[in-house]
Amino acid sequence: MPSPVYEEDRTLFFVYSPQLWRSRDNGTTWQMIYRASVIGEEASDLAVVRASEDADVTLYIRHWHYRRKIYGIARSTNAGITWQERTACDPNCLGMFTTDRAETIFAVRAEPLFPTESGLGILRSDDGGLSWQAVWDETNAYFLYVSPTFAEDSTLYSLADYLIRSTDGGMTWQRPEGEPGPGYLIMFSPNFARDHTVFGAQVQTLFKSQDGGVTWQPVFGLGGEAHIADLDLSPNFVEDRTLFIATENAVLVSYDDGANWSVIASGVQKPRLDVRRSAGDSNQVAPGNGGLRQQGSGPEGVASPAVRATFSHQAYLPLAGKTGLRTRPLSLFLSTQAGSNFHYYHSDDGGLTWNCLNAPPVS
Incomplete structure (x- = not known):
């Protein structure tokens, strides 16, 4: 997962349970910055946020031990240098979701894996995970989509048993009119607080709303048996109108708000995509102590020295080889899955060319 900045x-x-790794040089070297402290304990559901320009990156990671019924959240407010224990909502939470307020996070719950009385729905914490309040309990909730300008507009979407929307930070919820059908993904414009633009993906159809999700219009449909598996927008969307979708075996780009599309990667399996602004040519490493866990900083972990990434089992991503593709100052991070094997790729020109991104040497 790339940093939000x-x-x-x-x-x-990079999460490889029970470990969390960090690279500050674009994947050349890695450091383990968190490890679950109990043997047999798992760690996953990493959530990352930077709430303001003068703040460091805040990390939340969920950890649990099914057999011992141990579960909780660890938080770092300095990109993984030190950690503090928080309180997980309960063992049936499916994930955590951050906002542009460092202390405000959400969690979702569906059919329980454990026989508890915790209930279903959506929970909100305004103290960084120390305490939780249920804000939706009528149905299962499987995923949450948070406006990038949440502090201004308080807008959320949730993939529950049906699509629901809140414009008051989760206190009340509505079912939008003309919503995308089952299997939807939601992606907000980076300027959502002002342009009210949001995209939603049905199984084969991309929808667009320009009124904050009240009404939707289809803008693109896939043919054949392909379906939309992932969706992301350029951080510069207001200027470049660029957005991306991934199907089961390809990644497509549109430079005109979804009207026309080109393939930028093909022959890939189960692709997942993250898009960020491209880093400059500087090789400077962000300040800090290199990610070493300080004594007495919270959950037990390791102070790991930097190690170089592994180069085993790497292959370059097949290029689309199509005309009309444009260079963009965007960094794309792509993961693909073939059976139990995952491969990772990186593009610094908006998907025109790709290189391998090497994972940490986990074992």
Whole structure:
């Protein structure tokens, strides 16, 4: 996962349970910055946020031990240098979702894996995970989509048993009219507080709303049996009108708000995509102590020296080889899955060319 300010800090995060790794040089070297403290404990559901320009990156990671019924959240407010224990909502939470307020986070719950009385729905914390309040309990909730300008507009979407929307930070919820159908993904414009633009993906159809999600219009449909598996927008969308979708075996780009599309990667399996502004040519590493856990800083972990990434089992991504593709000052991070094997790729020109991104040497 790239940092939310990758163009400034060139930082990547990688979860390989029970470990969390960080690279501050674009994947060349990695450091383990968190490890679950109990043998047999798992760690996953990494959530990353930078709430303001003068703040460091804040990390939340969920950890649990099914057999011992141990579960919780660890938080770092300095990109993984030190950690503090928080309180997980309960063992049935499916994930955490950050906002542009460092202390405000959400969690979702669906059908319980454990026989508890915790209930279903959506929970909100305004103290960085110390305490939780249920804000939706009528149905399962599987995922949450948070406006990038949440502090201004308080807008959320949730993939529950049906699509629901809140414009008051989760206190009340409505079912939008003309919503995308089952299997939707939601992606907000970076300027959502002012342009009210949001995209939603159905199984084969991309929808667009320009009134904050009240009404939707289809803008693009896939043919055949392909379906939309992932969706992301350029951080410069207001200026470049560029957006991306991934199908089961390809990644496509549109430079005109979704009207026309070109393939930028093909022959890939189960692609997942993150888009950031491109980092400059500077090789400077962000300040800090290199990610070493300080004594007495919270959950037990390791102070790991930097190690170089592994280069085993790497292959360059097949290029689309199509005309009409344009260079963009965008960094794309792509993960693909073939069976139990994952491969990672990186483009610094908006998907025109690709290189391998090497994962940390986990074992």
